[in-house]
Amino acid sequence: MTENSKTSGALRLADWGLIRAQGEEAAKFLHGQLTQDVVLQTPNQGRLAGYCSAKGRLLALMLAYKRNSDELVLALPSELLPATLKRLSMFVLRAKCKLSDASNELALWGLAGEAARAALGDQAPAEVWAVTHIANKLVMRLPDALVEGQSLSRYALLQAADEAAPALPALTAETWQWLEVQAGLAWVRGATVEQFVPQMLNLELLGGVNFQKGCYPGQEIVARSQYRGTIKRRTFLFKAEGPAQVGQELFHSADAEQPAGLVAAVGTDQGQVLLLAEVKLAALEDGSLHLGSATGPQLQQRPLPYEIAEPQ
Known part of the structure; x- marks a missing residue:
């Protein structure tokens, strides 16, 4: 499959869910839970972030959008949302952060190919994980898919669930998954929860681990794997x-x-x-x-x- 009308367009990612984190300590709280730095994250930056067990095994892998200083949105496969939300909520304690399931209010769309690039125009994020704001929508650049030796651009669009669909040709779920695989990014799914430390999924090569940030569950194991050559x-x-x-x-x-x-x-x-x-x-x-x-x-x-x- 080369880039053509079949690989160029948009798909609502109906099998994905969204967690909203609100409050003046939302970023600080998530910073202590995820493999990524979300405190220094700006609204023009996205994050690929892992959520690990105490043994350093991935419970979930997600995209983190920062809508403003007091609100972040985490996108992840919906099959993992209930357990992830429940576990995160256990550790909020006195932090000024409220977690909720925003899947009925917000929608995630996958955009791909030349049609998506053309529709976004100058507002297309240039770098992987960069975010641009188009009205009240957020567009994150995803890793390109390498299809028959050619790079194909991909984006994740976050918008209100009742917003009109992007004015793009329709992609099939099968095509989107085909491109995901060729981008070299594997999401944690129900069948693979706690099967991998981040490096097993090449997460640090994809920009999903920050080794300079503070502690998070499993951090010592993840760091040891990196610096002691035990991968x-x-x-x-x-x-x-x-x-x-x-x-x-x-x-x-x-x-x-x-x-x-x-x-x-x-x-x-x-x-x-x-x-x-x-x-x-x-x-x-x-x-x-x-x-x-x-x-x-x-x-x-x-x-x-x-x-x-x-x-x-």
């Missing part, structure tokens, strides 16, 4: 010779007993299957990787749109 698993892009699903295990041809990785995201186009999977680095040195079992459909590695450094 032994990474997420890579593969073509699959058969259907795949998030949470499915991968096996190496030389080891039928122990899983070598886990599927984190899947995209399908006209029968072609691409997936992002977290795998042991050692499993890429020789042999082959397979879905479901050591004799399952074979995987063929494809290039990511960013570099993964060789382990030290």
